[in-house]
Amino acid sequence: xxxxxxxxxxxxxxxxxxxxxxxxxxxxxxxxxxxxxxxxxxxxxxxxxxxxxxxxxxxxxxxxxxxxxxxxxxxxxxxxxxxxxxxxxxxxxxxxxxxxxxxxxxxxxxxxxxxxxxxxxxxxxxxxxxxxxxxxxxxxxxxxxxxxxxxxxxxxxxxxxxxxxxxxxxxxxxxxxxxxxxxxxxxxxxxxxxxxxxxxxxxxxxxxxxxxxxxxxxxxx
Numbered sequence: 001x002x003x004x005x006x007x008x009x010x011x012x013x014x015x016x017x018x019x020x021x022x023x024x025x026x027x028x029x030x031x032x033x034x035x036x037x038x039x040x041x042x043x044x045x046x047x048x049x050x051x052x053x054x055x056x057x058x059x060x061x062x063x064x065x066x067x068x069x070x071x072x073x074x075x076x077x078x079x080x081x082x083x084x085x086x087x088x089x090x091x092x093x094x095x096x097x098x099x100x101x102x103x104x105x106x107x108x109x110x111x112x113x114x115x116x117x118x119x120x121x122x123x124x125x126x127x128x129x130x131x132x133x134x135x136x137x138x139x140x141x142x143x144x145x146x147x148x149x150x151x152x153x154x155x156x157x158x159x160x161x162x163x164x165x166x167x168x169x170x171x172x173x174x175x176x177x178x179x180x181x182x183x184x185x186x187x188x189x190x191x192x193x194x195x196x197x198x199x200x201x202x203x204x205x206x207x208x209x210x211x212x213x214x215x216x217x218x219x220x221x
Contacts, residue, residue, distance in 0.1 A: 009041035013116035015116065017054075032062060034093070089126075094125075193216035193218040
């Protein structure tokens with residue numbers, strides 16, 4: 001069974017891809033450089049692909065730098081909006097990335113696409129919720145040649161209802177090396193330890209009772 005895995009370089013996509021592989025799928029990695037302000041996660045994605053020994057790993061370049069997000073535009077400050085959605089939200093990012101993964105899946109006749117999104121202990125992005133995954137599955141079912149001709153491409157989000165600490169424990173049980181991942185929104189030599197993503201990561205490792213192996217400038221207590 002072939003599965004296209006969106007690999008970002010972070011913990012979640014690493015664990016989701018490894019979990020899919022442990023269930024017998026041949027993994028075809030896909031990493032999208034959408035003009036983030038730093039390349040640390042792209043470098044980590046390459047390491048993750050090699051660690052998982054993926055069948056193929058495509059790196060696609062698109063330009064989302066014009067979108068209002070502190071991940072792509074230095075003019076935006078990282079803070080919570082009134083809705084609770086942070087400025088690190090990239091408008092429609094998952095829709096764009098999964099669409100590219102869908103094209104890849106059709107091209108290689110894959111049976112599934114796996115993503116590492118989860119809706120507990122996360123930043124509140126609207127495109128990480130179960131209802132979003134269900135809605136996208138309906139789009140896949142209605143809008144691809146494979147599905148119209150009687151086949152199926154399943155959008156899998158195996159971590160969707162897991163806590164971050166549970167995701168880390170699952171990764172450890174799968175033998176993963178989290179020191180090669182990158183979660184920080186900054187692009188320094190060390191993780192900042194104070195951005196939203198670092199705080200979520202550090203707290204999850206604390207809850208899991210596992211020491212995080214990456215270096216931090218200012219570890220969040």
